[in-house]
Amino acid sequence: MVSTALLWRDERLKEIRQWQNACRYADFIDEAAIHQVLTENRRPSKRAVVDIVQKARDNATTGELLAPSDVAALAHVSDPDLWQAIFDTADWIKQTVYGNRIVLFAPLYVSSTCVNNCAYCGFRTTNAAVTRRTLAVSELQQEVKVLVNTGHKRLIMVYGESPDNDYRYICETVSGAYGVKEGAGEIRRANVNAPPLLVDEYRAVKTVGIGTYQVFQETYHRPTYQQVHPEGTLKGEYDWRLFSLHRAQEAGIDDVAIGVLFGLYDWRFELLGLLHHAMALEREFGVGPHTISYPRLEPAKNTPLATQSPWLVRDEDFCKIVAIIRLMCPYTGSILTAREPPRLRSEVIRKGGVSQMDAGSRIAVGGYSRMHEEHLPDRQQFLLSDTRSLDDFIGDLCQDGYLPSFCTAGYREGRTGANFMPLAKHATVKNFCIANGILSFEEYLQDYASSPVRQIGQQTVIPHYVRWLEQNVPPLAGKVRAHLSRMREQKQRDLHF
Amino acid sequence: MLSSPIKRLLEQRCKDLCDRLGLAQVYVTHAFGRRRHYLAGYGQPLPSQPEQMPLSPHLVVFWHGELSEQARESLKADLGKLTDFLEQQLVGHGRTDASSPTVENGSVVQP
Numbered sequence: 001m002v003s004t005a006l007l008w009r010d011e012r013l014k015e016i017r018q019w020q021n022a023c024r025y026a027d028f029i030d031e032a033a034i035h036q037v038l039t040e041n042r043r044p045s046k047r048a049v050v051d052i053v054q055k056a057r058d059n060a061t062t063g064e065l066l067a068p069s070d071v072a073a074l075a076h077v078s079d080p081d082l083w084q085a086i087f088d089t090a091d092w093i094k095q096t097v098y099g100n101r102i103v104l105f106a107p108l109y110v111s112s113t114c115v116n117n118c119a120y121c122g123f124r125t126t127n128a129a130v131t132r133r134t135l136a137v138s139e140l141q142q143e144v145k146v147l148v149n150t151g152h153k154r155l156i157m158v159y160g161e162s163p164d165n166d167y168r169y170i171c172e173t174v175s176g177a178y179g180v181k182e183g184a185g186e187i188r189r190a191n192v193n194a195p196p197l198l199v200d201e202y203r204a205v206k207t208v209g210i211g212t213y214q215v216f217q218e219t220y221h222r223p224t225y226q227q228v229h230p231e232g233t234l235k236g237e238y239d240w241r242l243f244s245l246h247r248a249q250e251a252g253i254d255d256v257a258i259g260v261l262f263g264l265y266d267w268r269f270e271l272l273g274l275l276h277h278a279m280a281l282e283r284e285f286g287v288g289p290h291t292i293s294y295p296r297l298e299p300a301k302n303t304p305l306a307t308q309s310p311w312l313v314r315d316e317d318f319c320k321i322v323a324i325i326r327l328m329c330p331y332t333g334s335i336l337t338a339r340e341p342p343r344l345r346s347e348v349i350r351k352g353g354v355s356q357m358d359a360g361s362r363i364a365v366g367g368y369s370r371m372h373e374e375h376l377p378d379r380q381q382f383l384l385s386d387t388r389s390l391d392d393f394i395g396d397l398c399q400d401g402y403l404p405s406f407c408t409a410g411y412r413e414g415r416t417g418a419n420f421m422p423l424a425k426h427a428t429v430k431n432f433c434i435a436n437g438i439l440s441f442e443e444y445l446q447d448y449a450s451s452p453v454r455q456i457g458q459q460t461v462i463p464h465y466v467r468w469l470e471q472n473v474p475p476l477a478g479k480v481r482a483h484l485s486r487m488r489e490q491k492q493r494d495l496h497f
Numbered sequence: 498m499l500s501s502p503i504k505r506l507l508e509q510r511c512k513d514l515c516d517r518l519g520l521a522q523v524y525v526t527h528a529f530g531r532r533r534h535y536l537a538g539y540g541q542p543l544p545s546q547p548e549q550m551p552l553s554p555h556l557v558v559f560w561h562g563e564l565s566e567q568a569r570e571s572l573k574a575d576l577g578k579l580t581d582f583l584e585q586q587l588v589g590h591g592r593t594d595a596s597s598p599t600v601e602n603g604s605v606v607q608p
Contacts, residue, residue: 175530178530178531188531189531206529206534207529207530208529208530209529209530209531209532210532211532250498251498252498252534254534254535408531411531411532411533411534412531412532412533413533413546413547413549413559414524414526414533414534414535414547414549414557414559415535415542416526416532416533416534416535417534417535418535419524419535419538420535422541423542428542431544432544435544473544475543475544475545476544476545479545479546496546497544497545497546
């Protein structure tokens with residue numbers, strides 16, 4: 001078995017290197033230039049920062065990105081008053097573009113077999129302390145049933161890299177997840193976090209109707225990248241990964257997502273890496289990243305780097321990172337995961353302008369079938385910090401005045417790629433977001449919520465956001481009220497705009 | 498993925514339909530399971546659910562605005578002229594060869 005995997009890896013590596021040798025894309029990560037812009041903007045004046053913050057506000061309705069020098073300057077701000085202005089602006093941009101809703105999803109770890117040996121990852125091939133598993137489709141469907149029965153409608157399906165979980169397996173498992181029906185519940189959008197593929201492989205994955213394809217570069221800093229991703233492994237090939245979403249776009253997958261694993265290298269450098277990645281995608285395809293993720297290194301079993309890296313990010317800096325991402329790329333979805341503890345998550349939602357979060361998460365392969373066990377360290381990539389149930393999490397969001405959303409309407413109504421971008425860039429997407437958030441939340445309240453959550457949801461949250469529609473998009477408010485009546489009186493489901 | 502000339506042709510058709518039928522937006526999508534994958538279109542959406550109509554096994558047209566039954570047929574007939582061509586393009590992933598139709602001067606040319 002091991003030798004089969006190694007043979008597969010070596011064959012795959014040949015294909016990857018062939019692609020890299022023929023790569024037609026220009027490198028967009030110029031390390032020297034990034035270091036230079038960071039150095040030049042080490043001590044920004046108060047006036048300069050105020051101007052950048054105003055520029056970010058202006059960009060919220062044009063979709064323009066901040067310049068690298070702007071991001072470098074923000075990353076060096078030390079004045080607490082200026083930071084407050086940045087946090088306020090991050091929240092304002094989020095409200096302006098998406099409204100006050102938080103889209104909810106669940107991670108679903110499908111396979112942990114992996115031929116890579118990444119120094120920070122619990123699933124690395126030489127880590128004997130973690131048990132590997134690749135779910136059969138029937139096992140995966142059991143996991144999905146558990147999630148559907150808690151009210152989830154959106155997944156991010158996470159895959160290792162091995163011959164057991166190639167693109168064909170991705171197709172089978174995504175189709176398997178979509179095939180689950182439990183009463184009125186089902187998965188309506190399956191996003192994918194999986195290894196980089198060849199163009200024809202992406203084309204195959206596209207045909208099963210995925211939502212977004214995520215590939216995180218982990219670190220944009222080449223020397224660090226090479227240090228933590230050993231030579232001779234598939235993930236050791238930096239350019240293959242850097243242009244993975246270019247290939248996805250070539251294949252017609254137009255909702256792509258980028259991210260960094262913060263803690264591997266200097267967070268200021270990584271922010272500029274993300275910005276240059278967004279700029280490169282826009283330049284080449286006219287469509288920027290659908291979402292940006294910013295996981296931090298978390299402890300994992302038998303993985304010392306995860307706790308000893310010299311670049312670990314403090315909570316205070318983490319808030320800054322999330323806020324700067326919101327200012328630099330106003331149209332993109334911003335994903336805050338349950339890696340972070342509840343108290344920090346509550347703080348970062350507001351300070352960072354977060355738009356999507358997971359809840360009720362388990363990250364062991366097969367972990368949802370053992371829902372009562374919060375952690376299964378010998379089966380997990382890392383340890384989660386927020387293990388609140390979906391219902392408890394939603395209750396907390398409601399208390400804080402947010403609209404929890406299970407919306408999956410956009411990609412089913414053709415609002416993808418170049419059709420989605422203008423809505424987000426011109427900040428009109430919030431009309432759909434709030435309306436669909438109300439309807440999808442009402443569905444949750446009727447079918448899955450505990451009594452206290454149903455009470456606050458139906459008596460406070462939904463009326464509040466219907467009033468918001470009445471004041472801001474009156475034609476939509478009437479239609480939403482009509483849909484709510486159909487849902488309550490005729491038990492209709494999946495009504496959306 | 499559509500090639501640029503085909504995308505432009507489709508955008509022009511959608512613009513013509515918006516002008517002729519008084520629609521706010523018309524766009525054509527490729528169906529993959531639940532996903533309606535945007536191919537090309539014209540206009541801005543209204544704050545409402547778009548109407549939709551299948552054009553072929555894989556293609557679905559969406560529009561924002563009011564359409565009479567007769568206007569729907571007109572829209573379907575207009576885009577229907579491109580449907581076979583688009584299906585061929587999409588099955589061939591946008592690659593063209595000597596046996597594929599092409600776009601010249603805003604029209605589809607069969608080989």
